[in-house]
Amino acid sequence: MPTFGALRAPRNIVFGAGQRRATAGFARGLGHSALIVTDSRLADSPELAGLVDSLTAAGVRSAVFGGTVAELPLDCLDAGCEAGRRLGVDLVIGLGGGSCMDAAKIVALILAHGGRPRDYYGEFRVPGPVLPVIALPTTAGTGSEVTPVAVVADPEREVKVGIASPALIPHTAICDPELTYSCPSGLTAVSGADALTHAIEAFTTRRREATGGIVHEHVFLGKNAMSDHYALLAVRHLSGSLKRACEAPGDIAARESVMLGSLAAGLAFGTAGTAAAHAIQYPIGASTHTPHGLGVAVLMPYVMAFNRPACEAELAEIAVAMGVSPAGRDRAELAARAIEAVTALFSSIGIPSTIAGLGVSAAELPLITERAMGSTRLIKNNPRELTLPLMASIVEQSFHGHGAPASSNCEHQE
Structure with a gap:
């Protein structure tokens, strides 16, 4: 197949300790009045106070909306939009975790085009450019600072729903590892596992025929040469x-490496897309109210095992990237080692081994299966074709603990 590559990314990406101080310089070139979208914890933080002071010094007025709530219920977004209208902003700055990044994107969308978030659910529903967004993540996991999607919780829907459009990609992403130093170990684990799942699914997602119109027909373009590099x-x-x-x-070096990995994973899946692990997590998250990153991490080894016949070569490359020596091992063995390595790593940082450990009951499995199959934009990316019975088999295996290797027999690196 001819080589095809594409990358959907911000205009500016800045990475490094202390680089949050570059924010005001970018803001000055984008507008005169900024809404800082964050949560209640960060609204009173020294980091936010320093950001406001630097904006003022650069001649940019600002207001702070600190009402972002995890999972992004619609009333939270309505309040953020109203705060932006009161100030008459022409720029939005997101500071915080994935929910703050997504909230900033949606506020920028609504302030530019009006309506409510549900008017834009799905792919390519955004009619044009949104207000410029500067994204400053304080966790290393979602990659939302570089992706074309935002996910919200709509009370009229059983599961979270996404808005996907290249117009949602932030103008500038500033990834400062110093902002993650206070992140507790549990959140670091869940966020990092989310990022690794993004990378694995992007690297193993289905490769599409590279027609001349592919970039206009799909927000997520499937596996390609550029997304593979970042994955x-x-x-x-x-x-x-x-x-x-x-x-x-x-450990500052470890923190920096994890944040760089999360950024790279965001660039990979923001172009290629994700697949079955994410499709299954959405109904599980809605049922158990457990973090998104925790759910996809539990599911990832089972999805890798299911998809192995369709992406053995890619799994072998993942094994080598994880430090497994290829010497004396064929592709099949390396693919198996990739699944073992992921299982072992997740176990070592406290990720449960089954979805039962997330609070899922056996009675819920048929409904989870049905709703997972409803995530069409994710199902179409899976490297192995999914039918309802096959999806049911993944869900059941992830509940009972079958189909993925036991972590006690795994080696992570060699």
Whole structure:
């Protein structure tokens, strides 16, 4: 198949300790009045106070909306939009975790085009450019600072729903590892596992025929040469540093490596897309109210085992990127080692081994299966074709603990 590559990304990406101080310089070139979208904890933080002061010094007025709530209920977004209208902003700055990044994107969308979030559910529903967004993540996991999607919780829907459009990609992403130093070990683990899942699914997602119109027909373009580069970069950094960052939160090098891995994973899946693990997590998250990153991490080894016949070569490359020596091993063995390595890493940072450990009951499995199959934009990306019975088999295996290797027999690196 001819080589095809594409990358959907912000205009500016800045990475490094202390680089949050570059924010005001970018803001000055984008507008005169900024809404800072964050949560209640960060609204009173020294980091936010420093951001406001730097904006003022640069001649940019600002207001703070600190009402972002996890999972993004619609009333939270309505309040953020109203705060932006009162100030008459022409720029939005997101500071915080994935929910704050997504909230900033949606506020920028509504302030530019009006309506409510549900008017834009699905792919390519955004009619044009939104207000420019500067994204400053304080966790290393979602990659939302570089992706074309935002996910909300709509009370009229049983599961979370996404708005996907290249117009949602932030103008500028500033990834400052210093903003993650206070992140507790549990959140570091869940966020990092989310990022590794993004990288694995992006690298193993289905490759589409590269027609001349593919970039206009799909928000997520499938596996390609450019997304592959960032996916493997993410795998190397996350597999090599995530456990250390959880065990020794003060290890600056590990923190930097995890955040760089999360950024690379966001670039990978923001272009290629994700697949079955994410499709199954959405109904599980709605049922159990457990973090998104925790759910996809539990599911990832089972999805890898299911998809192995369709992506053995890619799994073998993932194994090598995770530090498994290829010497004396054929592709099949390396693919098996990839699944073992992921299982072992997740176990070592406290990820449960089954969805039962997330609070899922046996009675819920048929409904989870049915709702997972409803995530069409994710199902179409899976490298192995999914039918309802096959989806049911993944869900049941992830509940009973069958189909993925036991972590006690796994080696992570060699």
